[in-house]
Amino acid sequence: MSVPFFNYGARYAEDRDVIKDIVFQVGVSDNFILKEGVADFEQAIRAYTGAKHAIAVSNGTTALSVILRALGVGPGVDVLTPAFSFISTASTIALLQARPVFVDVDPVTGMLDPADLEAKITPNSRVVIPTHLFSVMANMSAIREIADRHQLHVLEDSAVALGASMNGTKAGLLGDSGLYSFFPAKPLGGIGDGGIIVTNDDELGQRCRMLRNHGQDGITRFLHHHLGYNHRMDEVVARYLQHKLLRFDQLIERRAQIAARYNEAFASLAPDIRVVTDDHYDRVYYTYVLQSERRDELQQFLQARGIETQIYYPLALPLQPAFAYLGHKEGDFPHAEALTKRSLALPLYAEMPDEHVDLVIEAVLAHSHQVAVHV
Template identity: 45%
Template sequence: MTVKKDMRVPFFSGKISFHKRWSQISERLDEVISEGKFIDGGAVRSFEAAIQNYTGAKHAIAVNNATDALQIILKAAGIQHGDEVIVPCYSFFASASSIANVGAIPVFTDIEPETYNICPEQIEEKITPNTKAIMVVHLFTQMADIKKLKEIAEKHNLILLEDSAEAIGMKAEGLHAGLHGLAGVLSFFPTKTLGGIGDGGMILTNDDEFAKTCRLLRHHGKQGTEYYHDIIGYNSRMDDIQAAVLEEKLRHLHEDIVRRKKLAERYDERLKELHPVVTTPTVVEKPYRAVHVYYVYLIEADNRSELAAYLQKRGIETEAYYPYPLHVQPCFQHLNYKYGDFPHAERASTRALGLPLYPDLTEDELDYVCDVITDFYEGGGNL
């Protein structure tokens, strides 16, 4: 087929829904300005309570971003210099950099090819006397096999931490992502399922003492008395403007998740005829209750780079996930990994492509994306 008219489709845009909800958001911002406290104030406390209510977490601790959240939970868990933390090699950089930044050693594993999540079967062979924790990452659409991961952690007396930055709304065994181990995190980066108008992150935990330590760490190790510091911490407090915007957007999160699912199903229907040249996301049903959320619509495609370039030429933005797996990043050369060590992750790094997916995406825009992809593979894809 040949697509006649070009259309601009950004990889992400939230302008329409933001403006649609502006009257409510602006009221919240007026409240913040009236209170006159713009960092770690009343709006932050209100948002933390709202996240506790939504996730079922006993403690929700707002921080400046999800990378800080990961470093704080690692430090609060006692992970220190020389400790080993098992983590998948296919993830956003922060999953591993947070481990390195507390002085520990990331020990990489491969992923499951269908879900892109950590492969539980590889974990036990990576465990050494120095292993202190498993950092689970829930990627794209579905949680990792948390039941198996909990069993492994308990068997070997390891701390289970969840990089659930992408996983708001996802559940397994009746528990929200981030609440299956000692702690988890959420990201509110603008492109996330619940995105702010800047950076923002949240720590989730049901452990009282752990929560107390995290609260100390986010605010320079200060408990209450000004200029008196119990421990050395971070400057990682959330801005009240972010908290106010996010709490208002949280009220609409369910409808946004439903909209994402509807768009993903339309992608599935439109792209199924291109199989196996293009493969659409696989949701792997587990033998326990699970709730999935389409944060990213990820295809795998032959000639991914050429397809991405063709889509860009036709006005469509995409995102390659993740073109350089963590184990071959220059900063981790000293760990002596190489290409060939983790074939599933390495294959995905050359084939996986995120297509536009967000509540403001229209059916016409989605159909245009699918038409251009079809055009590329039917011979029209000449740059």
């Protein structure tokens, strides 16, 4: 029996008829992009999160781009961003001709390290992007305190963390601005791509709303207040996301149940296998990532048993060829670099059957037993 990592067929099976109906209804409506469905979904996200403003866009990366542009990020501006993350948290900075200033991460959690953050602040620093990855949240209280002292805007990359919260505040609203991604693999995965910006800042919200749609204010068509983008969400994506949001809490609860089984099964495997199990915030499990001292061996062992895995991420961002112009070298970000050699993501999605969970657990335990016998 094979155990797929993404298994989109299972994820969308329940909504097959709904999806066909949405596509048909939008197709005969004459309203395809940024219409009533998008407005309704924005309202639903405001209600779910408590955000004052929600601005739907075409994907999570464009959400970052729009926020950074709205903040005036450009040449001569430094933006602090984690060295271990998806490329968007750095590429969006560079594409605006600003400078990504990479910050090393905590060796245990893999999230932006507040101590290194403070050490990396420059006179040109204007924004910091703490990123929540997998199911782990950045230390937002420490980052917020540092940012306030240095007058930095906190752009919370909460792309994978819709539904998570810390100290009673939803992820995405712990900074000055935030965002969620609706790429199909995400906890609230769409049919196609999508993203949304959230903020309680009126001026920033209005500026983001204009920049996503060619700089128009949404009142007078073809009056362009700014040079904006075509970063709009379409009606099919919005209507499906609103439908799926109705059962989203059940979906993330099922993800948490699977993660709890993994946590219990792997607790005795430390230090060879380590998992972040902090419980001082309410987590949402996007992916289940463990750290293994024998990561490549473990991945091959699982693959031989039909279990698909993913490596998030195989190379620290400062060492990516795209950022060679910044002059970083191996050893500059030791914690981020170490994580790229140890991190492995196991299958986890709400529709994952229990027998697949059993197979993953049995295989990881079997590998650990095999290693113990030969040590």
